[in-house]
Amino acid sequence: MPELPEVETVRRGLDSLLAGRVILDVHVHLARIVRQPDVDTFTTLLRGKRIERVRRRGKYLLIDLDGWTLVSHLRMEGRYGVFAADGEVAPHTHVRFRLDRGEELRYRDVRQFGTMDLLPTVELDVHRGLAALGVEPLADAFDETELEGKLRSRSGAIKGALLDQSVVAGIGNIYADEILFAAKVHPERAANRLTRNQTREIVRATKLILAASIEQGGSSVKSYVDGFGEQGQFQFALRVYGRDGLPCDYCGSLIRKGRVAGRGTHVCVACQTPPRGARITSRTGSE
DNA sequence: ATGAGACCCTGCAAGC
DNA sequence: TGCTTGCAGGGTCTCA
Numbered sequence: 001m002p003e004l005p006e007v008e009t010v011r012r013g014l015d016s017l018l019a020g021r022v023i024l025d026v027h028v029h030l031a032r033i034v035r036q037p038d039v040d041t042f043t044t045l046l047r048g049k050r051i052e053r054v055r056r057r058g059k060y061l062l063i064d065l066d067g068w069t070l071v072s073h074l075r076m077e078g079r080y081g082v083f084a085a086d087g088e089v090a091p092h093t094h095v096r097f098r099l100d101r102g103e104e105l106r107y108r109d110v111r112q113f114g115t116m117d118l119l120p121t122v123e124l125d126v127h128r129g130l131a132a133l134g135v136e137p138l139a140d141a142f143d144e145t146e147l148e149g150k151l152r153s154r155s156g157a158i159k160g161a162l163l164d165q166s167v168v169a170g171i172g173n174i175y176a177d178e179i180l181f182a183a184k185v186h187p188e189r190a191a192n193r194l195t196r197n198q199t200r201e202i203v204r205a206t207k208l209i210l211a212a213s214i215e216q217g218g219s220s221v222k223s224y225v226d227g228f229g230e231q232g233q234f235q236f237a238l239r240v241y242g243r244d245g246l247p248c249d250y251c252g253s254l255i256r257k258g259r260v261a262g263r264g265t266h267v268c269v270a271c272q273t274p275p276r277g278a279r280i281t282s283r284t285g286s287e
Numbered sequence: 288a289t290g291a292g293a294c295c296c297t298g299c300a301a302g303c
Numbered sequence: 304t305g306c307t308t309g310c311a312g313g314g315t316c317t318c319a
Contacts, residue, residue, distance in 0.1 A: 128315090264310090
């Protein structure tokens with residue numbers, strides 16, 4: 001499930017493959033993926049456009065084309081790949097962009113959750129999803145003061161706050177668990193009751209973990225593959241996510257899994273001290 | 288204003 | 304063995 005490091009890995013792959021290429025034609029096989037404009041306009045507008053570059057904001061891919069930008073969100077399982085145009089088309093391929101040199105950019109998405117919006121680049125700031133995003137976690141602007149300000153009014157679990165894209169952009173379920181483990185903060189701790197030191201550790205862990213994951217091409221817990229069809233290697237560095245019942249690398253206690261903010265949540269209750277009233281504790285285990 | 292829960296969708300695992 | 308059921312997940316929406 002692509003989060004910031006995976007989307008960044010895809011961005012790098014696509015940028016190197018697509019910059020300077022021309023879209024000759026577009027075929028949309030599943031209309032739902034394209035939210036705006038309508039499919040006919042989408043297709044007409046893209047035909048003949050030259051791809052300038054591929055950017056990223058949070059978990060969004062931004063493909064710039066001659067004054068227009070294709071805003072693409074992979075959600076759970078969206079994937080891009082460049083193939084020979086006459087080659088076999090994989091199942092669940094929903095959008096095909098025919099390129100020059102006999103190649104094709106293809107978008108696959110088994111769960112059909114992904115979205116594409118095409119809008120003038122100058123209007124990007126009014127895109128609903130983009131407009132609501134918080135700071136980029138790897139930017140200097142994301143520091144303890146910034147995070148503390150965002151958390152001040154939030155009495156809910158810190159994990160829920162980290163998943164909120166308006167607090168900080170790009171963190172999903174996997175990295176939220178990894179970041180909180182590295183920062184030694186229990187995911188159920190109230191966001192506005194963190195100590196200054198805990199906030200600082202969360203910021204530090206966020207930058208460290210996301211950067212390390214990008215370095216290794218992202219993680220690929222399920223089906224994530226980058227623009228070149230390579231699998232990320234960061235999955236082997238996950239310390240808590242998907243490791244319920246296994247010993248913590250740091251202290252040897254068993255990793256527990258429960259639900260926080262409606263998401264499966266992994267925690268070492270020895271390293272991440274549960275707050276009063278926490279559901280995930282050494283006693284209760286799962287649930 | 289905040290936060291919890293439903294919803295979208297499909298593949299897979301678990302349970303009978 | 305074959306069926307049904309439930310779960311996973313990101314973002315957006317509704318509702319309290």
